[in-house]
Amino acid sequence: MALPKRMNPSSVTSAAKHKAEVFSSSASLKEMEALARRIRRHIVTMIGKAGSGHPGGSLSAVEIVSTLYFRILKHKPQDPQWADRDRFILSKGHAAPLLYTVLAECGYFPVAELATLRQLDSRLQGHTDRNLTPGVEMSAGALGQGLSFAIGVALAGRLNAQSYHVYVLLGDGECNEGQVWEAAMAAAHFKVDNLTAIVDRNRLQLDGWCCEVMDSEPFAQKWRFFGWQVIEVNGHDFTQLGRAFSRARKIKGKPTVIIAHTTKGKGVSFMENNPDFHGKAPTAEEVEMALRELA
Amino acid sequence: MTEAVSLREAYGKTLVELGRENPDIVMLDADLCRSTMTQFFAGEFPERSFDCGIAEQNMIGIAAGLAAAGKIPFASTFAVFVPGRSYDQIRMSIAQPGLNVKLVTTHGGITVGEDGTSHQSVEDLVLITSFPGFTVIVPADAIETVQAVRAAAINCGPFYIRLPRPKLPLVYDRSYRFQLGKAVTLKQGGEATIIAIGVMVTAALEAAANLKRGGIDCRVLNMPTLKPIDKAAIIAATETGAIVTAEEHLEHGGLGSAVARVVARHHPVPIEFVAIKDTYAKSGKPGQLLERYGLTAKDIEQAVRTVLKKKGG
Numbered sequence: 001m002a003l004p005k006r007m008n009p010s011s012v013t014s015a016a017k018h019k020a021e022v023f024s025s026s027a028s029l030k031e032m033e034a035l036a037r038r039i040r041r042h043i044v045t046m047i048g049k050a051g052s053g054h055p056g057g058s059l060s061a062v063e064i065v066s067t068l069y070f071r072i073l074k075h076k077p078q079d080p081q082w083a084d085r086d087r088f089i090l091s092k093g094h095a096a097p098l099l100y101t102v103l104a105e106c107g108y109f110p111v112a113e114l115a116t117l118r119q120l121d122s123r124l125q126g127h128t129d130r131n132l133t134p135g136v137e138m139s140a141g142a143l144g145q146g147l148s149f150a151i152g153v154a155l156a157g158r159l160n161a162q163s164y165h166v167y168v169l170l171g172d173g174e175c176n177e178g179q180v181w182e183a184a185m186a187a188a189h190f191k192v193d194n195l196t197a198i199v200d201r202n203r204l205q206l207d208g209w210c211c212e213v214m215d216s217e218p219f220a221q222k223w224r225f226f227g228w229q230v231i232e233v234n235g236h237d238f239t240q241l242g243r244a245f246s247r248a249r250k251i252k253g254k255p256t257v258i259i260a261h262t263t264k265g266k267g268v269s270f271m272e273n274n275p276d277f278h279g280k281a282p283t284a285e286e287v288e289m290a291l292r293e294l295a
Numbered sequence: 296m297t298e299a300v301s302l303r304e305a306y307g308k309t310l311v312e313l314g315r316e317n318p319d320i321v322m323l324d325a326d327l328c329r330s331t332m333t334q335f336f337a338g339e340f341p342e343r344s345f346d347c348g349i350a351e352q353n354m355i356g357i358a359a360g361l362a363a364a365g366k367i368p369f370a371s372t373f374a375v376f377v378p379g380r381s382y383d384q385i386r387m388s389i390a391q392p393g394l395n396v397k398l399v400t401t402h403g404g405i406t407v408g409e410d411g412t413s414h415q416s417v418e419d420l421v422l423i424t425s426f427p428g429f430t431v432i433v434p435a436d437a438i439e440t441v442q443a444v445r446a447a448a449i450n451c452g453p454f455y456i457r458l459p460r461p462k463l464p465l466v467y468d469r470s471y472r473f474q475l476g477k478a479v480t481l482k483q484g485g486e487a488t489i490i491a492i493g494v495m496v497t498a499a500l501e502a503a504a505n506l507k508r509g510g511i512d513c514r515v516l517n518m519p520t521l522k523p524i525d526k527a528a529i530i531a532a533t534e535t536g537a538i539v540t541a542e543e544h545l546e547h548g549g550l551g552s553a554v555a556r557v558v559a560r561h562h563p564v565p566i567e568f569v570a571i572k573d574t575y576a577k578s579g580k581p582g583q584l585l586e587r588y589g590l591t592a593k594d595i596e597q598a599v600r601t602v603l604k605k606k607g608g
């Protein structure tokens with residue numbers, strides 16, 4: 001290993017690329033629904049081609065992540081390091097195929113690159129890698145670490161008097177991790193109100209139903225008692241999601257969690273609520289079947 | 296080559312047999328029963344099974360408590376999370392008091408493949424061997440796995456057994472008898488010794504066969520018990536005048552380091568290390584990754600040629 005180099009102050013915050021524009025979309029509800037179907041087709045296709053990956057938890061959060069990138073976040077796909085960008089942190093790193101697809105749809109990198117998922121030398125690793133993929137904020141895949149990371153990013157924004165907002169997406173199984181609750185306590189303690197957590201409440205984890213593996217009910221209550229503002233929505237409803245995100249941004253003095261009720265595997269009948277498709281790739285025939293349903 | 300057999304499945308089935316033989320055997324997992332194959336035990340002994348959810352640190356603490364009260368807990372998850380994520384819990388709840396907890400982890404090394412860096416455990420052996428009093432075993436095939444798991448069940452104290460995700464070809468036949476703390480000579484030879492563990496044992500045998508065709512006769516040792524390591528076998532191997540170690544782990548702190556310590560102290564001879572060099576691996580197929588990170592039979596052959604050049608006359 002070479003010795004570390006001396007820090008270059010200008011490399012700490014990226015030099016603004018003047019031409020890069022803030023992403024904006026005027027997509028109607030109908031267009032968002034079409035976008036969601038296209039994202040789902042990409043997810044199924046790319047995981048099928050890779051031969052491994054996690055379709056269930058990618059499909060359940062399609063509306064959540066696409067609402068953020070198309071309607072809520074201030075971001076510049078041509079300048080992923082823009083210092084004032086809103087941050088989206090994917091804590092449940094196994095939903096990487098979803099994040100990659102949304103980033104590609106926004107123009108961070110070519111959509112064609114999605115076909116390289118999980119291949120040797122691809123920028124699209126099985127789980128997210130912040131050093132490789134433009135737009136990816138955190139290296140994840142070991143569950144339970146994203147909320148703490150997000151608090152750090154939010155605190156830095158506050159210290160720098162920057163106006164960005166931080167969003168972090170967790171799985172409901174992921175909330176078994178003690179670190180999530182250490183972070184929940186810290187976020188309320190530090191009054192981090194430039195942070196919104198979203199829990200993809202699809203009620204399944206790897207071994208089966210959350211309530212059978214490790215029951216965490218009353219779930220919303222736990223967050224409330226930890227000092228959080230809780231908003232519950234249908235996580236497949238663009239209108240409800242949009243409204244919740246706007247409301248969350250206005251709540252001051254405490255962090256907000258949006259508990260998004262979703263269906264794991266959403267959109268593909270044989271994957272919906274099926275724990276087998278948590279971490280298994282569809283076969284070629286299954287991809288065909290899924291694409292027909294998502295046409 | 297012989298058929299490939301799953302070491303994880305061998306573990307899962309052996310654990311069920313142990314459960315039938317001894318009512319004190321209990322199982323813990325962290326939402327990976329379907330991957331570590333503890334699901335077989337959970338199916339037959341639900342009352343003795345504790346899926347702790349995605350909470351590895353808590354699982355370690357519960358296992359320690361069960362052991363303190365007389366149970367024999369087998370706790371499983373991926374090798375990257377135990378010991379990695381639960382290092383201090385293992386240190387104070389299991390290692391320091393020397394409690395009778397058996398940690399059996401799967402998906403060790405980089406042959407995890409496409410899941411990538413977050414799931415590839417390349418530091419678990421240096422972490423777990425750092426604990427005083429831990430017995431650490433890295434089986435080379437399914438037959439050795441069955442016997443290693445049985446050894447853990449009947450011997451006192453903390454054990455760590457590391458298994459890979461892919462099926463591996465059988466190195467042994469049914470007559471094999473695993474002995475705790477003992478190296479196994481798989482091939483005699485006088486010009487150099489290759490010491491290998493886990494996935495690398497088959498590659499070592501292949502390398503030795505290729506080298507023999509080129510006129511170089513190597514000894515091949517499997518070192519299933521990484522800790523406490525078989526010092527006598529290593530000291531005996533120094534008579535060949537050159538050693539190559541091979542492991543699916545960072546070069547830092549694994550088999551190579553353990554062998555080097557014995558060699559340096561007792562009878563210095565040149566050593567070469569076939570291991571992952573100070574880096575994290577990425578997504579790819581297991582075979583591609585072994586090639587990319589220098590863990591093939593060819594790499595072992597190259598290391599033997601290099602070490603022979605350094606060998607004294």
Ligand SMILES: Cc1ncc(C[n+]2csc(CCOP(=O)(O)OP(=O)(O)O)c2C)c(N)n1
Binds near residue numbers: 057325376380
């Ligand atoms: C620390 C850690 N332990 C275990 C795993 C293995 N694992 C990957 S996904 C998963 C289940 C996740 O369930 P959930 O958070 O509910 O995700 P989703 O249902 O949204 O896919 C598990 C146990 C992991 N990635 N990280």
Ligand SMILES: [Mg+2]
Binds near residue numbers: 171172201202204
């Ligand atoms: Mg879930």
